[in-house]
Amino acid sequence: MSILNIKNLNTYYGKSHILQGVNFNLDKPGCLALLGRNGAGKTTTLRSIVNLTRPDSGEINFNDLNLKDLSTYEIAEKGLTMVPENRGMFSSLSVLESLNIINNNYNNSEWNIERVLESFPQLKTKLKNSSTSLSGGEQQMLAISKALLTNPKLILLDEPTQGLAPNIVLELIEILRKILSEHISLLIVEQNVNMALEIATEVSILGKGETKWNGTKKDFKKNIAYHKEWIGI
Secondary structure, three states: OOOEEEEEEEEEEOOEEEEEEEEEEEOOOOEEEEEOOOOOOHHHHHHHHOOOOOOOEEEEEEOOEEOOOOOHHHHHHOOEEEEOOOOOOOOOOEHHHHHHHHHOOOOOOOOOHHHHHHHOHHHHHHOOOEHHHOOHHHHHHHHHHHHHOOOOOEEEEEOOOOOOOHHHHHHHHHHHHHHHHOOOEEEEEOOOHHHHHHHOOEEEEEEOOEEEEEEEHHHHHHOHHHHHHHHOO
């Protein structure tokens, strides 16, 4: 059973045709890295999958379930959630309040606040702090914690290392490896290609709203020179 299968995805912003046929497949548990230059359509792809931006046409199948016409909340209930680029922080909410909002609205059979705080002990001492007062790394940990509280089978991560110091990036890589070891799959959009390749098993390359290449990380590394036009390294 395929984890996530995207076929000929087309999405518009107004009259602008942003996604012009996106195709990729994560057919077994693991991590797919969605790579491409700025403006290639990577964030729009993630937003389209969870219906934050409504696709015009194409198929999105998650664990063989067609996600067409499901709301973002219903998609999260099915086990697919997204950590956005801005990490979804609200200055009016403390760390604990941010966790409680998610915790109170989902079945906590696998993940609850206690388990999340065991995984992210840095947050334990910041529970009363405003979410936006956290460092960039702590905000990313809080955002991932909120995603875990939905008991996901697949997490979409949009630019998770943006603005993070190199030592925090290394820490984040270990966090994501632990998540993968829990049989939770990841779809990661990341400008830091080296970071993405640390955890990816599959790679998909977008260019100008179209899928330019799909394959394994091993095959991608063999042909990096071929891909430079589309990923800018």
